[in-house]
Amino acid sequence: MNMNERKKKILAAIIQDYIQTAEPVGSRTISRKYNLGVSPATIRNEMADLEDLGLIEQPHTSAGRIPSDLGYRYYVDYLMEPEQLTPSQEELILRSYENKSQEIGKILVKTGQLMSQLTNYTSIVMAPRRGKPSKIKHIQLISMAPTQAMLIVVLDNGSVHHQVIDVGESISQADLEQVSKVLNAKLAGLDMQKIRLTILNEIYFELARYKIFMDAALGLLEDSQGSGNEDKIYLGGVYNMLNQPEFHNIEKVKTLLSLLEQEDVLQQILINFQGEGLTVKIGVENNCEEIKDCTMITATYKLDDEVLGSIGVLGPTRMEYAKVIAIVDHMAKVLNQVMNRLTRIPR
Amino acid sequence: MNMNERKKKILAAIIQDYIQTAEPVGSRTISRKYNLGVSPATIRNEMADLEDLGLIEQPHTSAGRIPSDLGYRYYVDYLMEPEQLTPSQEELILRSYENKSQEIGKILVKTGQLMSQLTNYTSIVMAPRRGKPSKIKHIQLISMAPTQAMLIVVLDNGSVHHQVIDVGESISQADLEQVSKVLNAKLAGLDMQKIRLTILNEIYFELARYKIFMDAALGLLEDSQGSGNEDKIYLGGVYNMLNQPEFHNIEKVKTLLSLLEQEDVLQQILINFQGEGLTVKIGVENNCEEIKDCTMITATYKLDDEVLGSIGVLGPTRMEYAKVIAIVDHMAKVLNQVMNRLTRIPR
DNA sequence: TGTTAGCACTCTAAGGCATTGAGTGCTAAA
DNA sequence: TTTAGCACTCAATGCCTTAGAGTGCTAACA
Incomplete structure (x- = not known):
């Protein structure tokens, strides 16, 4: 050129x-x-x-x-000349994470809010995804009421799933402890596939008494695989876009919003860009008809060296590139720190 | 008249x-x-x-x-002449809840999707709110890795909160069982206020060894009070609104969207209408400048006789009243059933 | 007394037309 | 290679006219 x-x-x-x-x-x-x-x-x-x-x-x-x-x-x-965040922006970010609950969902929402607030565009935050199917780490039954027990299944990826079961008959905490022990002995260390395919019949036979708990536990597992918090997409500042002159045309707003409501499609777009660190996709580079007039700037966040997910900002191609790049980059770094500060989830 | x-x-x-x-x-x-x-x-x-x-x-x-x-x-x-759902609509609804995970969040999302799909307006679904502060039902520690333990706190309202703690030193499952026992003995049956105000110092003194677990448990409790799933608002079909001719004007879309992004305000509006069963608020009756051209039709859903929250549909005042009223009413009833089918959460 | 036909009147929406002004490309001179 | 000058293009704007939908009023009618 x-x-x-x-x-x-x-x-x-x-x-x-x-x-x-x-x-x-x-x-x-x-x-x-x-x-x-x-x-x-x-x-x-x-x-x-x-x-x-x-x-x-x-x-x-x-x-x-x-x-x-x-x-x-x-x-x-x-x-483009690279930009830095202003001190007041940095401080705003720092303050926002102080006193923040440990809950991952809230942290991601906050992250999105900050990004949309700082950039005046729409922020997209993807919840962490996990790779391999998880194994059962621990099963626990807790008596909640005479005939009701809380079933808790802890997976080795650190997620916890629970459900209340009505047992029909009265059952004591001691009994429940006993059942917990048996279930743990049989199921701990297995992932759902294994349970389903190989051992199911055997256990069912052996544990016929505990069928109701088994079923519940398997149901929970299935749910958790399907996706719990996972695959979720948090959007922020969608209506910021309406302030952009390029979206004074209702038709454009419509196509954009209809895209933003399809979490799975967004997910796919984000995943495609993932693994390259900070990416800037301009207009048609997005390979997506609906946002061919938009630029998406994304970055990944990690725990240790594993990429967990992406965060990004979506705006018109006429975007303040230097500023937004600085912000997204910074937010990804901050998020990395915050994720690490949350006590580590062992794998 | x-x-x-x-x-x-x-x-x-x-x-x-x-x-x-x-x-x-x-x-x-x-x-x-x-x-x-x-x-x-x-x-x-x-x-x-x-x-x-x-x-x-x-x-x-x-x-x-x-x-x-x-x-x-x-x-x-x-x-207005009351309408009924068509058989195909009823069937669609029924099918949508089949095979649905037990997870409350997903059920609410599905409910919103159905409402917006059936009405072509925007759906608003409020997550269940709970009344009194919850008490600790059970505390459990589970070894996840040599120096890491999963803390699980079960509350008497049936919610479960968890967090992984890095203990610093190696700790065995047996040790953790021991700690669980002690914590249970001291904390079970108490709500956070009680813990905070009266017994805290005593326990701290007695349980100095377990401080790290105590802190984590209290942190979790605090989070859970503040709101976990609670106070959440699920929106569906926001972009349906853009198909309504009254929203061909960008300014109106802007005010509407800016309102919809403020969960707390929405929450407040819904709560105000709550307790009256099915309500129809037309235009200015909403007492809200931003939606003075909109009608909101809401209904409450319950468990037993306690009102848990509201679901509703927001559209232009030029709304298909008979149809939407039938749908919202029906969906609330279905949701009641579904909530009851989820094994009961004792109070 | 209630209903209707007729008519003048109002007001928006749409189309046509001229004007304005920003911006270009080309040419020729510096 | 740069620049001044100039003719040309085209969207945007404003103005005018026309068409059409709908009203309110009046007077006639049953």
């Missing part, structure tokens, strides 16, 4: 101006506002070249230029 | 037509489409009366009439 210094400056000027004003940028504007020391005519010539290169476009003949997806890409890769 | 039969028929016709078309209804339309056996001129005279009564309004001189909030109110209270 044949880009001299002046072209770069002009492209940067166009993009910066357009990001600010959301209006097509003309040659006069650039020559007036950005001191390039050349006349509008010269800039016009350069702009014609930039258009040939596919970096900028003209909405119609008598309008100024707007950056193309490719133009933004070039800007992000080569022209 | 001086309403003869013909006025009632005309009002009903205006409202039904307007609900269908979203266009102001003129006298000619009514005389043509609804067989009242009178000429447009007569209808005009009656319409003038209805306008004096405040039941209908004119957007401008040369337009037809549209119902006012008061008009809808009269319609709902006196004119």
Whole structure:
């Protein structure tokens, strides 16, 4: 790509101006506002070249230029000056996590809120996903009422599932302890597949008395595999988008919102970008018709070296790239710390 | 209110037509489409009366009439013919709850989805709220890894809270059993306030060794009081609203969405309507500027006789009242059954 | 007395048309 | 290579006209 210094400056000027004003940028504007020391005519010539290169476009003949997806890409890769968070932003973030409950869900919600608040775009936060099927670590029965027992199943990934069971007959805590022991002996260390496929019949036979507990435990396991907190997507600041001039068109809002309501699709998009650390997907790079006018900036968060999930910000391609990149990057780092501070979940 | 039969028929016709078309209804339309056996001129005279009564309004001189909030109110209270769900709708609902996990969150999400799908409006589902502070039913420690223990706290309301604790030193399952016993003996049956205010110092002194577990348990309790699943609001079909012509105006969408993002405000609105069974709040009756053009239809769901929360549908005042009322009412009943089918949580 | 036909009147929506102004590309001169 | 000048393009704006829907009023009618 044949880009001299002046072209770069002009492209940067166009993009910066357009990001600010959301209006097509003309040659006069650039020559007036950005001191390039050349006349509008010269800039016009350069702009014609930039258009040939596919970096900028003209909405119609008598309008100024707007950056193309490719133009933004070039800007992000080569022209943009990295930004830092302001001290007040950093402080806001720090304060937000103080006194925060240990609950993962709340932390993720807060993270999303912060991102949308700081960027004025929409934030997307993906709940942690776990890889392999989990094994039963421990089963415990607790008497809740004469005929009712609370079944608790602890998995080795650190998740806990529970359900109250009505046993029909009165049953003592001591009895329940006994049942717990038996169930533990038989089931601990197994994942659901194993239980289902190989040992089920045997145990059922042996533990016929405890069928009701077995069934409940298996039901819980099944639920937990399917997804509990997992696969959840937290959105924040959706309505920030409506303040963007590009979404003054109802149709666009509709397609965007309909996408955002489909958690599974979002999940898939995020997962596709995952594993590359911080990613910036501009317009069509998202490979998704519904957000072909949007840029998504995502980063992953981890525990130790395992990637747990992604967080990201979705906004129009006309986005304050430097600022948002700084924020998403920072938030991912903070989230890493917070996840580590939550007492470790052993695997 | 001086309403003869013909006025009632005309009002009903205006409202039904307007609900269908979203266009102001003129006298000619009514005389043509609804067989009242009178000429447009007569209808005009009656319409003038209805306008004096405040039941209908004119957007401008040369337009037809549209119902006012008061008009809808009269319609709902006196004119509307109750509807039933269609068999296919009922079946859809039934099928949706089959094979549904026992998890309350998922059931509520599904309920919201169903309501928005069936009505084409936005659904709002409030998670169950509990009344009195909960007491500790059982505390259990489980060894997860050499230096890590899972703390599980079961409350008497049937909720379970858990956290992994890093103990620093290696600790055996037997030790943990021992600690569990002690903690249970001291803490079971108490709610957090009691623990905090009266016994804390004593126990701390006595159980200095177990401080780390105590702290974690208290932390969990605190979290759970604050709200876990509670106070959560599930929204569904928000973007359905964008298909309504009244929301082709971006400003209205903005105010609506900004309201829907404030869970606490929604919560408050729902709680205010609660306890009256099925409620229909039309336009300004909502006492809320942001949704003064919307109607909210809510119903409560219960366990035994205790009201747990509300579900509802939010749409434009130009709403298919009979249909939506039937659906919300039905869904509340179904939800009651489902909640009861989930094994009872003793109090 | 209630109903209706007729008619003048009002007001929005839509279309046509000229004007404005921002911005371009091209050409020729510096 | 840069720039001034200029003709050209095209969306946006404002103004005007027209069409059409609907009303309220009046007077005639049953």
